[in-house]
Amino acid sequence: MNSTVFSLSALWLVSITSISTAQAHSTEQIKVETLTKQQYSWNGSVLPAYPKGQPEVQIMRFTIPSGQTLPVHKHPYINAGLLLKGELEVETQSGEMIHIKAGDTLVEVVDTWHWGKSVGKEAAQIVVFYxxxxDQPVTLKQD
Structure with missing residues (x-):
């Protein structure tokens, strides 16, 4: 047998044995957890159809210092967030309000003027998926 072929075969056998041994010793299982699945925003409004045009997904992380209030704004598109740290209160101009804590998810209101405030002891940190x-903004500020 050619020594190069023998060396490659031996290397392959050692690699497979190492992978099999590593897999045999692993006791952790893959976990999948649905954090939210809904057709409604947090205030109960039915989510609108997706807009026409080239889809673009944006994922943003916001850090809002404790006591800080965001300006009044609205989102023309569906978005959802996961609060990583702190606490947030979100309120619409009509007085609807939700209070979320770290680990909570939020399906935002669409085309509804609202604002959020960091109300916990630490800064609120939220990751939002738009x-x-x-080429169209995901947030519009009220004048």
Missing amino acids: AGVK
């Missing part, structure tokens, strides 16, 4: 359209 399902928007290329």
Whole structure:
């Protein structure tokens, strides 16, 4: 047998044995957890159809210092967030309000003027996923 072929075969056998041994010793299982699945925003409004145009997904992380209030704004597209740290209160101009804590998810209101405030002892940190359209803003501020 050619020594190069023998060396490659031996290397392959050692690699497979190492992988099999590593897999045999692993006791952890893959876990999948659905954090939220819904067709409604947090205030009970039915989510609108996705807009026409080239889809563009944006994922943003916001850090809002404790006591800080975001300006009044609205989102023309569906978005959802996961609060990593702190506490947030979100309120619409009509007075609807939700209070979320670290680990909670939030499916935002669409085309509804609202604002958020960091109300916990530490800064609120939220990751938000926007399902928007290329070259169009995901947030509009009230004048």
